[in-house]
Amino acid sequence: MAPAPDRYEQLPYRRAGRSGLLLPTISLGLWHNFGSVDPFDVGRAIVLRAFDLGITHFDLANNYGPEPGSAEENFGRILRRDLRAHRDELVISSKAGYRMWPGPYGEWGSRKYLLSSLDASLKRMRLDYVDVFYSHRPDPDTPLEETMLALDQAVRLGKALYVGISNYDAEQTTRAIAILRELRTPLVLHQPKYSMYERSPERGLLEVLEREGVGCIVFSPLAQGLLSSRYLRDLPEDSRAAKPHGYLEASAVTAERRAQLNRLDAIARARGQTLAQLAIAWVLRHPAVTSALVGASRVSQLEENLVALERLALADDELRAIEEVLA
Ligand code: NDP
Numbered sequence: 001m002a003p004a005p006d007r008y009e010q011l012p013y014r015r016a017g018r019s020g021l022l023l024p025t026i027s028l029g030l031w032h033n034f035g036s037v038d039p040f041d042v043g044r045a046i047v048l049r050a051f052d053l054g055i056t057h058f059d060l061a062n063n064y065g066p067e068p069g070s071a072e073e074n075f076g077r078i079l080r081r082d083l084r085a086h087r088d089e090l091v092i093s094s095k096a097g098y099r100m101w102p103g104p105y106g107e108w109g110s111r112k113y114l115l116s117s118l119d120a121s122l123k124r125m126r127l128d129y130v131d132v133f134y135s136h137r138p139d140p141d142t143p144l145e146e147t148m149l150a151l152d153q154a155v156r157l158g159k160a161l162y163v164g165i166s167n168y169d170a171e172q173t174t175r176a177i178a179i180l181r182e183l184r185t186p187l188v189l190h191q192p193k194y195s196m197y198e199r200s201p202e203r204g205l206l207e208v209l210e211r212e213g214v215g216c217i218v219f220s221p222l223a224q225g226l227l228s229s230r231y232l233r234d235l236p237e238d239s240r241a242a243k244p245h246g247y248l249e250a251s252a253v254t255a256e257r258r259a260q261l262n263r264l265d266a267i268a269r270a271r272g273q274t275l276a277q278l279a280i281a282w283v284l285r286h287p288a289v290t291s292a293l294v295g296a297s298r299v300s301q302l303e304e305n306l307v308a309l310e311r312l313a314l315a316d317d318e319l320r321a322i323e324e325v326l327a
Contacts, residue, residue, distance in 0.1 A: 010054035016215025035065035097136025109139030133160035170204030277308035
């Protein structure tokens with residue numbers, strides 16, 4: 001099926017920091033719902049609908065599944081089947097940092113692990129290169145220079161176009177930026193967890209990224225679905241919190257949390273939005289943020305989330321009301 005001819009009239013693109021890379025304001029992540037345990041056709045439909053709606057950026061990592069690696073395999077299948085002619089229109093990222101194979105070289109931030117893992121990711125997706133290759137998490141025991149040199153090497157080998165880091169704090173990020181600048185492979189993207197329920201990037205990180213001209217794509221802006229209509233009344237059987245392999249525990253949906261979510265939902269409804277749309281507008285309000293990296297288990301969620309872009313501006317009294325609920 002040919003992609004929608006009007007796909008580039010659907011959403012705005014924002015520049016990643018002071019780089020040449022433009023990203024869709026909302027990007028799609030394949031952490032959940034694209035593994036070997038998930039129905040392939042649903043994942044495929046989500047990716048193709050995303051592309052039709054102007055989403056050019058798809059985020060993966062070596063370990064996404066489950067089984068680890070299977071999201072990259074499935075995404076490779078979708079690429080070959082449906083998007084083969086559109087590789088130059090896509091920004092595909094992968095990462096290495098978490099456990100992928102047994103032994104001392106199967107995780108963290110050594111050159112040995114990162115470069116082997118990138119080769120394995122390329123093989124699974126059957127790609128020659130990824131657009132962005134990330135160090136998925138800081139490694140306390142490997143010199144930061146070694147990890148950054150491995151990212152630089154990936155670019156010089158033509159296996160990645162840009163480099164990124166994820167889950168690094170403000171201080172680690174400042175050092176990474178300096179090392180990469182010296183190597184002349186600038187840091188283009190940072191991927192932190194950021195939402196109304198995860199405020200740690202506000203403690204220095206966002207400021208560093210803005211000042212240094214590094215792009216910021218925030219993951220789990222819906223707090224894995226908590227900040228949506230999913231859990232306002234009950235715990236749906238097909239939700240992430242109810243699934244055995246998800247990272248969102250059912251115990252996170254307490255009565256107190258539900259009451260808070262309902263108050264946030266009322267603020268969203270007063271704006272003519274759903275809670276998920278408000279949560280997306282809220283992360284995108286920050287000038288450091290380039291893109292909100294969302295997940296979806298069905299096409300309708302993705303469609304709902306994109307409508308957030310029709311009403312991004314948040315008034316001071318709305319922001320204050322949100323803070324009061326979160327306090
Ligand atoms: P979100 O916070 O966007 O949560 C997505 C989940 O929320 C969906 O799978 C769905 O769950 C639910 N949802 C989404 N939209 C709606 C809606 N409109 N109404 C109701 N429910 C909705 O992000 P994720 O936690 O999935 O993370 C997004 C991406 O970020 C990942 O795919 C990955 O690419 C990246 N990431 C990076 C990490 C890192 O360390 N760098 C770590 C984690 C994620 P349900 O199954 O209940 O339908």
